[in-house]
Structures are given as C-alpha cells and as structure tokens.
Amino acid sequence: MTILGTPSFGDDADRGIPDATVARLPVYLRALNGLRDRGVVTCSSNELAELVGVNPAKLRKDLSHLGSYGTRGVGYEVEFLCHQIAREIGQTQDWNVVIVGVGHLGTALSSYQGFSSRGIRVAALVDADPARIGEVVSGIAISAVADLPALVAEHDVAIGVVATPGEAAQTAADSLVDAGITSILNFAPALVTVPDGVQVRQVDLSIELQILAYHEQRKTTHSAAEGVI
C-alpha cells in the first residue's frame, strides 16, 4: 500500500483514469493472464471480480474507463482485454529500472520473479560501497553511483528503485534525480523529498505490518467496555 498521496502531479484534467482504477488494473491483468494461460477465452465481470476479490460493478466501471470492450450477454474476451489493459498501463514495452543499494533487499528485488513476468527489467545495479563494484548479482555487475547518469542514458532507464538503508535513502534519491530519473520507488524506511515533477512512491514494509498489528490489537482489546442497554 502506498501511504502518501501524490500531490501536484503536474498536468491535471487530461483524460486520466482515476488513481484507484490504475492501482487495480495490474491486478486484473495478472488474473486475466492466468485465465488466458489456462485457455479461458471469455470471462464475465462476475467471474473476474470473484477471482480478484472486488465488487463486480466496480470492475465494470474500472474497465469502462478503457473503452467498451465487453459484449453484453457474453462478457469480455480474455485475450483482447489483456492486450487493452497492458497497453493502457504501458506493459507493451519493457521498462528498465535501476536499483540503488544492493543489500539483502536490493538483491531480492533484482531477482524478484514478479518483475520479469510483467515487463519490468532490472537494467542496472548501483551501490555506494566501492568494495562491491564489479560484483555480479543476479547476472548484473554492480556499478558505482557516479555512473548513474551514464547507465540511465545507456539503458534508457525510466524508474529508479531505492533499496538502501534509511540513512542513505535521501542521498540515493538525489543521485537518481541528478541522473535524470523522474519516477522513484522507495523501499527504505525513510521519507525522501524530491523536486516538483518527480514522482515518488513510498513502500514501507513495516507500515504494512503496523497496520496489521493495529487490527490485531483491536481484536484482543475487545473484551473491554461493552455498551450497557
């Protein structure tokens, strides 16, 4: 879950799809890919909604933002819908990313199976530790931070991933911005600030756990004060 809002995205009233829908399209696409791989040809909104755990009406409204790609009385053609969603969220092209920080987390990300299967290619790894430069991780040689601008240009990198310790996150983000990156995914447990026009999505693994902990706590603190009639 991404916590912070994305204030001031720059361009406004275009023909944009609602944020909430954009966040769900990849989920739909994964389910549809699964169906296609199993040879399913068509699929109703009810079936797909059940599969991904959302309300069927919401699913239809989401899909309606892409166009009228369903057939009344029948449903959606799986193959065709896959293609349309993939086009909309930019999965027809591969996206090259660079990971800054090759610790445990960076290593895990560089070999994350969820990336390769979805058009995301880890094109380069960068680490601040000079001793690690040249070391090969997941088939990629680690480069120096100073090489970022060259790497970005060479591999046409559009997105930077910060996987450093918290203290180094801001420095890493700054290096990415200096190298011309305008979209950053930050896994470090720290808030980073960037210039206007640069997108940051914050993924804080401990916050997710804390949300679960909050609900757990409420479960146990539940035997307390019950309303008297």
Added chain:
Amino acid sequence: MTILGTPSFGDDADRGIPDATVARLPVYLRALNGLRDRGVVTCSSNELAELVGVNPAKLRKDLSHLGSYGTRGVGYEVEFLCHQIAREIGQTQDWNVVIVGVGHLGTALSSYQGFSSRGIRVAALVDADPARIGEVVSGIAISAVADLPALVAEHDVAIGVVATPGEAAQTAADSLVDAGITSILNFAPALVTVPDGVQVRQVDLSIELQILAYHEQRKTTHSAAEGVI
C-alpha cells in the same frame, strides 16, 4: 500501497479509527520519533504536516481521533504524542512475526532495519526446503513448515509473513492459517484466499512499479492530441 479492500472486517461500528488515518499514524510516529531524537519538545501541526507531506488540516483531524492532545496556540508535545500514537497502534508491545520462505526476500525481511526499530520482532523463519532447515539466517535458525503451530505457540506469534515464490504463496498462507495465525502479510506476487476472520494485506512490489510506469507512459504520450479551441 495495498490494493484490495478489506471486505468484512468482522466487528463493525466500535469506536474505530478510519482506515486512512490508521495507515498514516505510523508515518507520523516515525517523523515524531525523529524529532524527539533531535531534542525537539513541541511541534505544530503545520511543521509536522510539512515534514511528512500531508495537509495540516488532515493531520489535525487524524490526531483528533486519538483525543485532544494538542495545546492551542502552541502545538503538540512531541514526547507525549509519540506515546499516544504508539499506544493506539499497538507499538508499546513487541509483535512477533514468523516469515515463511527464506529466499532473497525472506532474508531481506529478516534483517530489515525498519522492523526492529518499530516493535516488530522476527521470531522465527520457516522454509519448505528440507535442505535449509537448521541454517542460521540473521541469527535465527530456519525451521520446518510442520513446526509452525509449535513456533506460533512458543513465541506468541500474531502475524505471518509470506515471502515465498508466487506458486507457493497459497500453501504458505494455508499453513499459517492452520497454525492459528489470523493476520498475514503477503509479499508473493499472487493472490491468496483465506477463511473469514483472517486478515491479509497484499504487498505486490511490481504493482507499485507498474503504477509508476503508467504515469511515465502518460508523460511521454503527452505530445498527442491537444484540445482545439
């Protein structure tokens, strides 16, 4: 960001804090801890809001759900507010978690600095590969999946983390449920289904990247059709 809603949380109208607020409290708490460590005694809603990047009014409304802990004309006392938020989100006690799947991701999570600093203790590691049982990772010996119920009981584990490959995620979740776990954080790129009463939060690292890719694509596809007057 967590994508899917959390339908049917079981108990409803209690005195619950809105979900959106719960998701932000840990962010506020981190910022406040930082301020406290730097010796800051009081803090206005404007300052804190600026720090974490939210609207000041939203911050005040969020905090008002905890009680009236501010002083008009002055602000909030940092130390006191830390304590109140920590109490509310259950950070006064340590939460023990078990990680299922000790690949790169599981290893990264087991040593994630963001956990230990926030009351989350990795109490046990479990892997399906018999060859890895007994191996020590981040100071913890890997156990067998069959030992889950015993581990959960012994360490009073409240939350399970799934860090397996996608194919194994459902099996891992099932094992956790069987062991009595009712809160699961799933990092595998796969949807898992669980019985009613069990909470799942899905963290899909590639979805976050795809959302960024969508916005990147819109930036570049922008030179197209501009409205004619």
Added chain:
DNA sequence: CCTTGTGAAGCTGTTCACAGCC
C-alpha cells in the same frame, strides 16, 4: 497574536439498480 479542533463543503471512490444490447 498563535494554533488546535471541528462543522460544513467538496471531492473521490464505491455500490446499487436498471436501461440497453446481445
């Protein structure tokens, strides 16, 4: 003065329910 706390307004997202079409 200052800043909090909060009604009220506004906005975004969700759900319902049904018309339209196959």
Added chain:
DNA sequence: GGCTGTGAACAGCTTCACAAGG
C-alpha cells in the same frame, strides 16, 4: 435469458474556514 455499461445514490476521505481557547 444473460451481461455490460452507466446514471444516481451513497459512503468515506479531504480540504476549507472559522470558532474556541491558550
């Protein structure tokens, strides 16, 4: 008949703006 697409109602969250209080 079944299912999509969508207006309309609804719910929840955000923002404004200001009264209340130090």
